Amino acid sequence: MEAGTASGITLDELGLAARNHALPLEALRHPLTPVGLHYLLIHFDIPVVAAASWRLAIGGRVERPLELTLEQLQARPHRSLAVTLECAGNGRALLEPRPASQPWLSEAVGTAEWTGTPLAPLLQEAGLADDAAEVVFTGLDRGVQHGVMHDYERSLPLAEALREEVLLAWAVNGEPLPPQHGYPLRLVVPGWYGMAHVKWLRAITVVAEPFHGWQQEVAYRIRQTEEEAGEPVTRIQPRALMVPPGLPEFYTRTRLLEPGSCLLEGRAWSGYGPVERVEVSVDRGPWRPAELDEPLSDFAWRGWRFEWRAEPGEHELRCRATDAAGNVQPDEARWNLDGYCNNTPQRVCVLVDERPERLLES
Amino acid sequence: MEAGTASGITLDELGLAARNHALPLEALRHPLTPVGLHYLLIHFDIPVVAAASWRLAIGGRVERPLELTLEQLQARPHRSLAVTLECAGNGRALLEPRPASQPWLSEAVGTAEWTGTPLAPLLQEAGLADDAAEVVFTGLDRGVQHGVMHDYERSLPLAEALREEVLLAWAVNGEPLPPQHGYPLRLVVPGWYGMAHVKWLRAITVVAEPFHGWQQEVAYRIRQTEEEAGEPVTRIQPRALMVPPGLPEFYTRTRLLEPGSCLLEGRAWSGYGPVERVEVSVDRGPWRPAELDEPLSDFAWRGWRFEWRAEPGEHELRCRATDAAGNVQPDEARWNLDGYCNNTPQRVCVLVDERPERLLES
Numbered sequence: 001m002e003a004g005t006a007s008g009i010t011l012d013e014l015g016l017a018a019r020n021h022a023l024p025l026e027a028l029r030h031p032l033t034p035v036g037l038h039y040l041l042i043h044f045d046i047p048v049v050a051a052a053s054w055r056l057a058i059g060g061r062v063e064r065p066l067e068l069t070l071e072q073l074q075a076r077p078h079r080s081l082a083v084t085l086e087c088a089g090n091g092r093a094l095l096e097p098r099p100a101s102q103p104w105l106s107e108a109v110g111t112a113e114w115t116g117t118p119l120a121p122l123l124q125e126a127g128l129a130d131d132a133a134e135v136v137f138t139g140l141d142r143g144v145q146h147g148v149m150h151d152y153e154r155s156l157p158l159a160e161a162l163r164e165e166v167l168l169a170w171a172v173n174g175e176p177l178p179p180q181h182g183y184p185l186r187l188v189v190p191g192w193y194g195m196a197h198v199k200w201l202r203a204i205t206v207v208a209e210p211f212h213g214w215q216q217e218v219a220y221r222i223r224q225t226e227e228e229a230g231e232p233v234t235r236i237q238p239r240a241l242m243v244p245p246g247l248p249e250f251y252t253r254t255r256l257l258e259p260g261s262c263l264l265e266g267r268a269w270s271g272y273g274p275v276e277r278v279e280v281s282v283d284r285g286p287w288r289p290a291e292l293d294e295p296l297s298d299f300a301w302r303g304w305r306f307e308w309r310a311e312p313g314e315h316e317l318r319c320r321a322t323d324a325a326g327n328v329q330p331d332e333a334r335w336n337l338d339g340y341c342n343n344t345p346q347r348v349c350v351l352v353d354e355r356p357e358r359l360l361e362s
Numbered sequence: 363m364e365a366g367t368a369s370g371i372t373l374d375e376l377g378l379a380a381r382n383h384a385l386p387l388e389a390l391r392h393p394l395t396p397v398g399l400h401y402l403l404i405h406f407d408i409p410v411v412a413a414a415s416w417r418l419a420i421g422g423r424v425e426r427p428l429e430l431t432l433e434q435l436q437a438r439p440h441r442s443l444a445v446t447l448e449c450a451g452n453g454r455a456l457l458e459p460r461p462a463s464q465p466w467l468s469e470a471v472g473t474a475e476w477t478g479t480p481l482a483p484l485l486q487e488a489g490l491a492d493d494a495a496e497v498v499f500t501g502l503d504r505g506v507q508h509g510v511m512h513d514y515e516r517s518l519p520l521a522e523a524l525r526e527e528v529l530l531a532w533a534v535n536g537e538p539l540p541p542q543h544g545y546p547l548r549l550v551v552p553g554w555y556g557m558a559h560v561k562w563l564r565a566i567t568v569v570a571e572p573f574h575g576w577q578q579e580v581a582y583r584i585r586q587t588e589e590e591a592g593e594p595v596t597r598i599q600p601r602a603l604m605v606p607p608g609l610p611e612f613y614t615r616t617r618l619l620e621p622g623s624c625l626l627e628g629r630a631w632s633g634y635g636p637v638e639r640v641e642v643s644v645d646r647g648p649w650r651p652a653e654l655d656e657p658l659s660d661f662a663w664r665g666w667r668f669e670w671r672a673e674p675g676e677h678e679l680r681c682r683a684t685d686a687a688g689n690v691q692p693d694e695a696r697w698n699l700d701g702y703c704n705n706t707p708q709r710v711c712v713l714v715d716e717r718p719e720r721l722l723e724s
Contacts, residue, residue, distance in 0.1 A: 008370050008371075009370075009371035009372070009373070009375070009376050010371070011371070011455075012613055012614050012615075013371070013376075014371050014375075014376070014379060014455060014465055014467065015467060015614075015615050016613070016615075017376060017379040017380060018379055018383065018384040018466070018467055018469065019383070019384065019386045020383075021380065021381070021382075021383030021402075022380040022381065024381045024404065024407070024408055024542070026407040026408055026410075027408060027541070027542075029410050030410075030541070034540045034541055034542070035397060035398050035540065036397050036398035036400075036402075036540050036542055036543075037408075037540075037541070037542055038398075040383075040398075042386065043612050044609065044610050044612065045386070045388040045606075045609070045610055046386055046388050046389060046399075048388075048391050048392075093373075093376060100613065101613065103376055104380070105376065105377060105380055107380065142609055143609045143610045143611065143612060143618075144609065144610070144611045144612065144618055144719045144722065145611070145612040145613070147719055147722055148719070149609070149618075149717075149719045178396045178397065178398050178399075179389070179392070179396055179399065180386075180389075180396070180398055180399055181398075244407075247406065247407070247504055247505045247506065247511070248406050248407055248505045248506070249505065249506045249507070250405050250406065250505060250506065250507040251374055251378070251462065251463065251507070252374050252377075253374075253377050253378075256505075256506055256511075355511075357506045357509055357510070357511045360506065360509055
């Protein structure tokens with residue numbers, strides 16, 4: 001598995017890890033992540049929704065509140081867009097001390113083709129009031145976090161909500177949303193971390209004041225202490241991941257490989273613009289450039305590959321991405337209280353030998 | 363989350379838990395588990411298989427070895443069958459001391475409708491030799507476990523392999539197998555734990571002697587010490603699980619409920635015959651019978667429900683199943699070296715109050 005030093009994970013964290021699964025790294029081979037391999041983070045319970053009685057309410061600071069059936073939404077213009085989604089907590093379990101929440105390592109990501117109707121024309125039809133400032137999205141999921149009972153709700157600034165690529169999606173990879181991805185309708189906000197893509201959407205409410213819900217004002221903020229307001233988590237920081245080369249050892253996920261030429265490959269993404277550079281470092285040596293594929297879309301990962309000459313012995317492989325805005329993955333983690341946005345480079349341990357299993361400690 | 367005392371899970375175990383996910387318990391509401399919610403245990407890496415060049419080889423102690431394309435298999439008679447699959451290691455992380463492997467709690471289960479062609483007529487067409495004793499199933503997945511490099515391989519005694527409900531399956535819930543469930547073809551052995559249902563099948567080999575592969579002779583055996591041969595793990599022990607009632611607290615998964623009548627519901631299954639009784643115990647009180655639905659098939663779980671009068675306070679709910687063969691879930695875990703078949707009753711902690719969140723420790 002990924003090198004690292006954290007340990008002593010609690011049974012509560014294990015319970016979350018059993019529910020919320022990551023992308024098995026070898027599934028990076030698929031340009032579009034098959035359903036069931038895409039990462040999932042579900043705060044409360046997955047609602048069971050009867051589409052026939054489900055309605056989407058659009059209200060608040062609008063001139064003409066709307067209530068729409070799924071059929072009415074699906075009769076509207078629609079588009080499909082490949083979007084990379086990543087959990088804002090990805091990398092959390094590699095921080096020290098480890099923040100107490102879903103203990104992600106490095107692979108809480110996935111890329112799917114989402115199909116839905118653009119949000120902006122709907123808001124325009126409803127007629128935005130002059131004082132409209134934010135748009136609040138409410139899911140059908142409900143529970144308690146840090147002692148506060150609430151519906152899962154997040155807002156977007158109006159300008160973000162009106163971006164043409166923001167969708168109300170009812171399909172993923174050409175199929176109706178499965179329950180765990182928000183059936184019957186979810187928000188897709190390309191470029192933003194997963195918390196913004198509200199699932200099981202039931203209401204869209206335009207508001208004139210900043211939204212103060214728990215998931216907005218307390219969660220998903222970069223802060224050092226409980227007292228601090230912090231900065232909101234928004235767009236996805238750059239990250240590159242590689243398909244671990246060779247064959248795995250079951251328990252440690254250490255990789256086993258014969259000596260010789262080895263094609264390393266993976267995917268890289270950022271919410272701040274296209275990834276412009278992916279680099280690989282072997283055994284803490286210099287960062288050397290990988291070749292890049294075209295991205296699947298403006299909001300999806302791009303493939304990369306790097307020819308590695310695997311010499312016998314134990315090696316550590318790392319990869320990192322730099323985006324068009326100049327953001328690069330940092331060598332050192334930027335610790336924060338709730339463990340968001342830890343995009344330090346992935347580390348993969350590889351044993352190279354004609355019979356690599358003999359290098360394993362017994 | 364489920365009550366229990368294990369702790370100090372390692373980073374290796376967390377790496378496995380991030381890959382191999384359980385059924386989120388609320389998904390017990392679905393009679394057939396949607397793809398992506400069904401449990402997954404993948405020993406090595408998920409292979410990427412091109413169906414066009416893939417072949418299934420049937421050989422060994424047969425008169426006429428066969429090599430079949432997916433198209434040829436799909437042109438044969440086929441049937442669909444609802445089957446409950448459970449990992450033999452389900453419950454492992456609740457054992458003390460905790461065996462070092464995939465750290466399952468209680469929910470490594472799922473029920474799907476598998477479609478495929480029965481195995482027995484294929485073996486008969488190939489012509490079983492007189493000395494045929496076992497049938498070995500080989501997957502395309504390969505790696506190292508306990509220092510031994512091997513393909514994932516398991517055998518069945520001939521009589522089990524010839525059972526009419528044993529299928530070579532290419533579809534799940536009406537869709538082609540996704541990569542993680544064994545695309546393009548997997549074995550389905552109704553009633554047996556998951557390790558028998560070999561995924562990414564590439565070869566079926568009839569043998570005259572007992573098969574000695576690592577996954578057969580070392581893994582999946584109930585034993586107390588490394589030296590002991592142990593008894594092979596085969597059919598699924600009975601288990602009942604409930605949908606945790608009320609609403610969840612995000613981190614601990616403690617359940618929060620208002621006082622009054624509460625319908626508990628869940629599913630129960632066994633590989634030894636139909637579940638004949640499900641019982642519920644509140645706060646270690648007497649076991650009281652639940653109502654049972656008809657099973658989905660002879661090899662799938664059956665739904666159950668129990669009316670509970672939730673009084674204010676903190677409660678522990680448990681449920682247990684008894685099958686037609688008289689097997690009942692034991693109160694105390696039967697510890698074994700590799701942590702198989704721990705089917706002690708599920709325990710769910712519930713806080714009942716008009717405003718239950720105030721009972722949470724802050």
